[in-house]
Amino acid sequence: MPDKIRVAVIGAGALANRVHYPSLRAMPDVEIVALCDLVESKCQSTGDAFGISRRYTDYRRMLDAEKADAVYVLMPPYHLFDITMDVIERGLHVFIEKPPAVTTFQAESLALKAASKGVRTMVGFNRRFIPLMRQVRAMVESQGPINHCVSVFYKAMPEALYYRGAIDYLHCDAIHAVDALRWMGGAVDEVASVMGHFGWTRENACHAVVKFASGGTGVLMTNWATGGRVHTFEMHAQGISAFIDPDREARIYTPESPQGRVITTQESAGTDEWHVYYGFFGENRHFIDCLKEGKEPETNFTEAARSMRLVDDLYAAAA
Ligand SMILES: NC(=O)c1ccc[n+]([C@@H]2O[C@H](COP(=O)([O-])OP(=O)(O)OC[C@H]3O[C@@H](n4cnc5c(N)ncnc54)[C@H](O)[C@@H]3O)[C@@H](O)[C@H]2O)c1
CATH class of the missing domain: 3.30.360.10 (Dihydrodipicolinate Reductase; domain 2)
Structure with missing residues (x-):
């Protein structure tokens, strides 16, 4: 791994803005290379707040265009599965919020896929x-x-x-x-x-x-x-x-x-x-x-x- 970890973030919601963007922004060994949200105005406000110039509304375009080491997927559980699978299939490390999925079966599927691709994963069980x-x-x-x-x-x-x-x-x-x-x-x-x-x-x-x-x-x-x-x-x-x-x-x-x-x-x-x-x-x-x-x-x-x-x-x- 390089000294500086390049992170791309999908999701510019309330919790993400309150805790994850500020945490990553404060780390000198992390570069937030790009962010993505379906809602254009959220891309702009979060990008402006945290000085992230590369902004997308289509996460697949972002993953293909940006050279990230790791991806944060920060959104409600029923949106998580397909996006997280797409990230893992590209061989990228991934952080998601809790809960990791809607069902245990989904969570286990994500774990098995990550193991088969050799990527590191984390769920935000902050307690x-x-x-x-x-x-x-x-x-x-x-x-x-x-x-x-x-x-x-x-x-x-x-x-x-x-x-x-x-x-x-x-x-x-x-x-x-x-x-x-x-x-x-x-x-x-x-x-x-x-x-x-x-x-x-x-x-x-x-x-x-x-x-x-x-x-x-x-x-x-x-x-x-x-x-x-x-x-x-x-x-x-x-x-x-x-x-x-x-x-x-x-x-x-x-x-x-x-x-x-x-x-x-x-x-x-x-x-x-x-x-x-x-x-x-x-x-x-x-x-x-x-x-x-x-x-x-x-x-x-x-x-x-x-x-x-x-x-x-x-x-x-x-x-
Ligand atoms: N650890 C904790 O204590 C804690 C507290 C609150 C929330 N959470 C978890 O964190 C999750 C995220 O919280 P939040 O407040 O940031 O969520 P939020 O609902 O405010 O924001 C989610 C964002 O994801 C975007 N989005 C949805 N689908 C997308 C897609 N396909 N591509 C790009 N963007 C997409 C939405 O437009 C929205 O802006 C919550 O759903 C919850 O599970 C954890």
């Missing part, structure tokens, strides 16, 4: 890259293996319709909590779950207990029929317990610190910029570093498909 989450996990694991962890994700959105019903809330959004549970506890051996449909005809809650291959246990609590957004985590090992709210702070209890040591999320990240302390800059940095060092990204397509598969298992266990 794993939140500096506070990584710092706390290292602190807990320094005392011993995680024997119990908890992932909580609540929202006040009982009619959990994503993209007019193209995908369910658990595969689309609460998958952040599912993926983080796997990141904390490792491979899952057994699943018990209950689905809820509170004030709505379709599933908008899932509560589950899992047993990890390590012997530890994990608890998942997701509910879209609550009072508001709460997204928190717990990690426990013998002699240490951490309660983490990555929007704010973590409190870590040990026998020496029974009142709990507090670390704020901004303190951990060294900044109060949201896209940095909430893990978006870190995931982008990780992808670029993996390309430069020839390493497999932590949240590659195979790994992301495992989180999709666990969501399938949560539904199946509740049936």
Whole structure:
């Protein structure tokens, strides 16, 4: 890989403008060579905002014309599959947002195709890259293996319709909590779950207990029929317990610190910029570093498909 990674970006939407373009723009070893969006005005405004002069409304034309090392595909899951396949088939490395697909089968197809072409892949499961989450996990694991962890994700959105019903809330959004549970506890051996449909005809809650291959246990609590957004985590090992709210702070209890040591999320990240302390800059940095060092990204397509598969298992266990 060259010292400077040449990136082309497909999608100039809200999240992309808020977190991915600023993260890539800030990296001296990345050049955003071109961008593409179906909507001409979005091409122009994002191009102007981030100083990207080469702009396209047809991504195939962009891929053929530009010499990119890697491509970002940043759009809703029901648009992702064909575009991501086209990128992989051209032998280009690829970063996509979560969820990686509408179905697990699609996610696995993308992973298999990427493996056959030898390209690096990554899905933006940013919770794993939140500096506070990584710092706390290292602190807990320094005392011993995680024997119990908890992932909580609540929202006040009982009619959990994503993209007019193209995908369910658990595969689309609460998958952040599912993926983080796997990141904390490792491979899952057994699943018990209950689905809820509170004030709505379709599933908008899932509560589950899992047993990890390590012997530890994990608890998942997701509910879209609550009072508001709460997204928190717990990690426990013998002699240490951490309660983490990555929007704010973590409190870590040990026998020496029974009142709990507090670390704020901004303190951990060294900044109060949201896209940095909430893990978006870190995931982008990780992808670029993996390309430069020839390493497999932590949240590659195979790994992301495992989180999709666990969501399938949560539904199946509740049936
Ligand atoms: N990690 C997180 O916490 C988080 C948060 C919000 C959203 N997301 C994910 O990120 C995805 C992208 O978010 P966003 O806010 O940037 O999306 P968005 O819907 O605002 O923008 C998507 C853009 O893609 C463009 N597009 C669609 N099809 C295209 C095509 N064939 N060629 C070129 N452009 C095309 C659209 O015109 C649009 O501008 C979301 O769908 C969601 O899955 C993740």
